[in-house]
Amino acid sequence: MFEVIRKRDGREVPFDPNRITEAIFKAARAVGGEDRETAMRLTLEVMKYLKARYNGTIFGVEDVQDAVEKVLIEHGHAKTAKAYILYRAWRTRIREAKSELMDAVADILKETHKENANVSNSPSGKMLQIAEAASKKYYLTRLIPEEFAQAHLQGRIHIHDLGFYAKTMNCLQIPLGRLLQGGFDTGHGYIRPPKRPSSAAALACIILQSSQNDMFGGQSFPFFDRDMAPFFENASEDDTYQAMEALVYNLNSMHSRAGAQVPFSNINLGTDTSEAGRKVTRNLLLAYEAGLGRGENPIFPNIIFRVKKGINFDPGDPNYDLFKLAVRVASRRLNPTFSFMDSSLNAPWGDQVAYMGCRSRVMANRCGPAVTEGRGNLSFTTINLPRLALQAGGNLNSFWRLLQATTWLVIQQLLHRFKVQSRLRVKDLPFVMGQGLYLGSDKLGPDDPVEEAIKNGTLAVGFIGLAETLVALTGQHHGESSSAQELGLEIVSRLKEMVEEAGKEYGLNFTLLATPAEGLAGRFVELDRKEFGVIKGITDKEYYTNSFHVPVYYPCEAYRKIEIEGPYHKYCDAGHISYVELPSPPIHNPEAVEALLRYMAQNDMGYVGINFPVDFCVTCGYQGIMPEELCPKCGSSRIKRVRRITGYLSTTDRWNSAKLAELRDRVVHFL
Numbered sequence: 001m002f003e004v005i006r007k008r009d010g011r012e013v014p015f016d017p018n019r020i021t022e023a024i025f026k027a028a029r030a031v032g033g034e035d036r037e038t039a040m041r042l043t044l045e046v047m048k049y050l051k052a053r054y055n056g057t058i059f060g061v062e063d064v065q066d067a068v069e070k071v072l073i074e075h076g077h078a079k080t081a082k083a084y085i086l087y088r089a090w091r092t093r094i095r096e097a098k099s100e101l102m103d104a105v106a107d108i109l110k111e112t113h114k115e116n117a118n119v120s121n122s123p124s125g126k127m128l129q130i131a132e133a134a135s136k137k138y139y140l141t142r143l144i145p146e147e148f149a150q151a152h153l154q155g156r157i158h159i160h161d162l163g164f165y166a167k168t169m170n171c172l173q174i175p176l177g178r179l180l181q182g183g184f185d186t187g188h189g190y191i192r193p194p195k196r197p198s199s200a201a202a203l204a205c206i207i208l209q210s211s212q213n214d215m216f217g218g219q220s221f222p223f224f225d226r227d228m229a230p231f232f233e234n235a236s237e238d239d240t241y242q243a244m245e246a247l248v249y250n251l252n253s254m255h256s257r258a259g260a261q262v263p264f265s266n267i268n269l270g271t272d273t274s275e276a277g278r279k280v281t282r283n284l285l286l287a288y289e290a291g292l293g294r295g296e297n298p299i300f301p302n303i304i305f306r307v308k309k310g311i312n313f314d315p316g317d318p319n320y321d322l323f324k325l326a327v328r329v330a331s332r333r334l335n336p337t338f339s340f341m342d343s344s345l346n347a348p349w350g351d352q353v354a355y356m357g358c359r360s361r362v363m364a365n366r367c368g369p370a371v372t373e374g375r376g377n378l379s380f381t382t383i384n385l386p387r388l389a390l391q392a393g394g395n396l397n398s399f400w401r402l403l404q405a406t407t408w409l410v411i412q413q414l415l416h417r418f419k420v421q422s423r424l425r426v427k428d429l430p431f432v433m434g435q436g437l438y439l440g441s442d443k444l445g446p447d448d449p450v451e452e453a454i455k456n457g458t459l460a461v462g463f464i465g466l467a468e469t470l471v472a473l474t475g476q477h478h479g480e481s482s483s484a485q486e487l488g489l490e491i492v493s494r495l496k497e498m499v500e501e502a503g504k505e506y507g508l509n510f511t512l513l514a515t516p517a518e519g520l521a522g523r524f525v526e527l528d529r530k531e532f533g534v535i536k537g538i539t540d541k542e543y544y545t546n547s548f549h550v551p552v553y554y555p556c557e558a559y560r561k562i563e564i565e566g567p568y569h570k571y572c573d574a575g576h577i578s579y580v581e582l583p584s585p586p587i588h589n590p591e592a593v594e595a596l597l598r599y600m601a602q603n604d605m606g607y608v609g610i611n612f613p614v615d616f617c618v619t620c621g622y623q624g625i626m627p628e629e630l631c632p633k634c635g636s637s638r639i640k641r642v643r644r645i646t647g648y649l650s651t652t653d654r655w656n657s658a659k660l661a662e663l664r665d666r667v668v669h670f671l
Contacts, residue, residue, distance in 0.1 A: 004058055005058070005060065017043055021036070023068065023087075024072070024080070045071045046071050049067050069085060131163070132164075135163035136162045144416070148413040154527070156409075157384065166424075167424075168216055169216075169379065169421060170360075171377050173221075174208070175437060180200055180203060181193055184435050185435060197240060198239070200232075201228075202246065204247060205263075208265045209263050218265075219264060220354060221267050221268060222373055223373070224280070229277040232279055232280055235276075237283065240283040241287060248284075248287050248288055266301060270307065285322070285326055297642045298333065300649075302335060302648050305322075307597075308340075311351065313342075324590075326338070331586045338609070339355045339606060340601045353372060355575070358575070358648055359575035359577040361607070366507055366508065368455075374437060376457055378454055379459060380460035381461065382461075384528070385403075386468040389468075389472035390538070392473075400494075408502075410461050414460075417459075418454075418508065426441065438457075439456045455509075457509065459509065460511045460513040461513065463513075464524065466548045468538045468539075468544055469491070470488055479551065479556055492571045512571060512573060514568065514572040516547075517546050518645060521662065522657065522658025522661075542657060547576070549565060549578070552581075552662055552665050553667060556669055566600070582611065583668045593610055609644060609647070617633065617634060617638065619638050
């Protein structure tokens with residue numbers, strides 16, 4: 001009857017009616033049917049319809065499928081028709097995913113995607129991203145429930161590190177002391193406890209690298225000074241400095257994830273008052289201050305100096321000299337950043353809270369001991385706050401309804417991911433779980449699921465674009481209006497209430513994150529601009545403002561910015577950071593940096609950094625602010641520009657276009 005049919009790609013191929021019969025029969029079997037003869041009779045009806053409809057003209061695959069649906073319904077096979085429609089929709093989804101995947105691979109082969117500024121442009125980096133692109137498509141079409149997948153694709157929410165959805169967890173605060181004291185195995189033999197300071201520092205790097213290979217996020221030592229102290233009790237200052245210099249060099253050169261990136265390393269220190277612990281802190285800071293081989297600014301480790309009254313914050317405190325040194329180093333090198341143990345969020349835990357350079361924080365625990373060591377964030381998903389405000393049309397009641405619905409959607413999605421992660425076995429994460437790094441994993445066998453360990457981790461609900469949200473709702477952001485600031489605090493406090501409610505209901509550690517929007521910064525606004533158009537103060541830039549921050553382009557004095565952002569920290573228990581932007585490295589004015597830090601502590605901030613430009617010439621080693629494209633000393637164009645991207649440092653050549661646009665818009669916060 002028919003000779004050819006047009007495929008979706010335009011090709012004409014021989015027509016085969018048996019394919020129609022098979023499709024109908026599969027749909028019938030899906031609802032309990034087993035009658036192939038009925039499928040054959042229905043195929044004849046489809047053929048009659050096609051003949052009458054197209055009368056000799058060539059039709060396409062979609063036309064046949066439309067005809068099948070019509071015939072099934074008209075002949076009383078509603079259940080089979082529904083199964084067929086669902087199957088057809090599913091196949092469409094798979095085809096689209098395959099096409100999008102091929103497009104993504106083509107883009108990656110041309111240039112490495114810049115969702116993560118720590119991932120290199122190496123062949124292994126490209127391979128990692130191709131694998132991640134494939135994983136994303138697989139999870140969105142095969143694993144993640146459609147409600148969550150659609151919310152992500154539409155830009156209502158963003159599931160971070162989607163390519164690792166079912167593979168592993170985010171980050172970890174590593175129990176360094178226990179590993180060094182007891183030894184460990186990286187998979188090729190037992191590593192005995194070190195005897196020399198240099199060996200202890202080298203093994204610390206290997207531990208970070210090995211843990212990074214099992215996870216997709218940052219790795220941190222929560223008590224580096226305390227844990228390293230026993231190995232430096234009899235070491236000289238020179239030996240200690242050499243060991244710390246080697247550690248800085250290693251963490252800027254040794255690679256993880258098959259060579260795709262250096263470990264995202266974080267080191268918390270500052271409160272150990274033993275002489276050996278003080279020696280470790282002092283020499284790590286001095287080595288970081290000296291820089292790399294030609295004086296270049298180190299990118300890693302992220303050093304987080306833990307500040308606490310009675311220990312290091314005031315004259316007379318035993319480690320006050322170390323705090324002063326940390327301020328001096330930060331005035332030259334951007335690191336360390338500073339965490340305040342006396343803030344209202346951190347004070348209940350003494351000096352036990354640790355952060356990561358990306359801002360992540362883990363402390364309270366519904367499922368076990370409230371400790372930092374051996375715990376981390378499992379995964380996080382971010383809410384697109386500006387989209388909710390735009391969908392609400394500026395109506396506050398509508399916005400509250402959308403916020404509640406979207407927050408609970410994210411909570412359910414995080415629960416789904418937790419259940420998927422819980423099915424992983426200890427042997428799937430041979431170092432993190434197999435060597436007992438994660439709290440509770442030392443009691444599990446190789447084939448045991450990891451749920452009993454990872455229940456101690458956190459599930460974080462994030463948010464982005466509070467400033468643009470307030471503009472959509474009130475016409476002004478919180479830097480411009482006290483009433484907008486009041487609404488901003490109400491939005492974030494309500495988010496925190498819903499997250500706490502989820503934690504109580506499910507008995508898990510749900511937390512609220514001030515999202516570090518790197519790859520996400522431009523994705524949300526691009527999607528929203530397509531749907532809502534270009535709206536001044538909301539979608540008119542290439543990025544949304546980070547978490548609760550005052551917009552980077554808004555002229556604001558440093559102390560005023562601190563006053564506005566300080567009250568938000570206590571709500572964001574999964575992580576937060578604030579900073580001020582200075583015009584140049586305050587090398588000769590560390591007193592001004594210390595004054596800023598004290599004001600940040602006074603305004604209840606938990607974690608902070610000081611920003612300024614750091615440029616150096618790769619060719620001749622010249623350092624200084626270089627507004628031009630060429631080095632003023634040798635004329636080379638090989639200039640590296642180090643800036644803080646989302647809490648951590650990176651060179652701007654690895655930034656994506658949205659973050660580069662944000663960087664260009666950053667204004668100085670004058671003192």
